[in-house]
Amino acid sequence: MATIFHLALASEWAAAQRSGAYTTSTLGRSLAEEGFIHASRADQWTGVRERFYAEVTEPLVLLHIETDLLDVPVVEEPPAPGVTETFPHIYGRLPVTAVVKAIPLDGTPPRAPATPTAPAPEPGATFSSVFLREMFFNVLVASIAIVVSVLGIALGMAVGGDVAPGVLGLVGLVVGVGVAVLVYRRRHPKVA
Structure with missing residues (x-):
C-alpha cells in the first residue's frame, strides 16, 4: 500500500x-x-x-x-x-x-519529514508512544527472521543427517531475513 x-x-x-x-x-x-x-x-x-x-x-x-x-x-x-x-x-x-x-x-511554512524513510507520526502523538510503537515493530521484524530460521533447523532435524539442520537452518535464516526486510521496507518506504 x-x-x-x-x-x-x-x-x-x-x-x-x-x-x-x-x-x-x-x-x-x-x-x-x-x-x-x-x-x-x-x-x-x-x-x-x-x-x-x-x-x-x-x-x-x-x-x-x-x-x-x-x-x-x-x-x-x-x-x-x-x-x-x-x-x-x-x-x-x-x-x-x-x-x-x-x-x-496552518500558516507556518511547510517542512519536510525529519527522516525521509520514517513514517510521519500521528498529530498529537507523544515521543514515548511513537518510540514504543517503532520498537515493537522492530522486535516483530527481528522475530520473523528468528522464527523462520528455527523452522529451517527443525525441518533439517526432521530430514536427518549431520548437515541438513545446518543447511536448512541457514536457508531459513536467509529466507527469514529476506521476509523481514520486505516487511520493514513496506512500513518504511524509501523516499527517492
Whole structure:
C-alpha cells in the first residue's frame, strides 16, 4: 500500500466529504478540466505547497491517500512537457474512503519529514508512544527472521543427517531475513 498526498482547500474537502468524492485537480482546476487529480509523494508536497499554494489564504488540508483503496489508475508522469521529475496523477474521482487522513495545515511554512524513510507520526502523538510503537515493530521484524530460521533447523532435524539442520537452518535464516526486510521496507518506504 502506497501513500500519496494532495493539497486541498479545506472548503473543497468538506464538500467532497458531503458528496462522497473529491474532484478538484489542483488549485483552480477541476478533474473535468485537467483529466486527472494532481498528487505528490512524501518528498514532493512541501515543494508543491511552496510553489503553487504560497499565496493561498484559505485553510488547507493535506490529504493522505492510500493507492490500494482507489478504483482508478494512478500514473507516475511529469506534470508538463520537458519536466523530468514525475508526480503521481489520479485518473478519476477520488473517493473519500481512499483518504486515510486529512491534516489541517496552518500558516507556518511547510517542512519536510525529519527522516525521509520514517513514517510521519500521528498529530498529537507523544515521543514515548511513537518510540514504543517503532520498537515493537522492530522486535516483530527481528522475530520473523528468528522464527523462520528455527523452522529451517527443525525441518533439517526432521530430514536427518549431520548437515541438513545446518543447511536448512541457514536457508531459513536467509529466507527469514529476506521476509523481514520486505516487511520493514513496506512500513518504511524509501523516499527517492
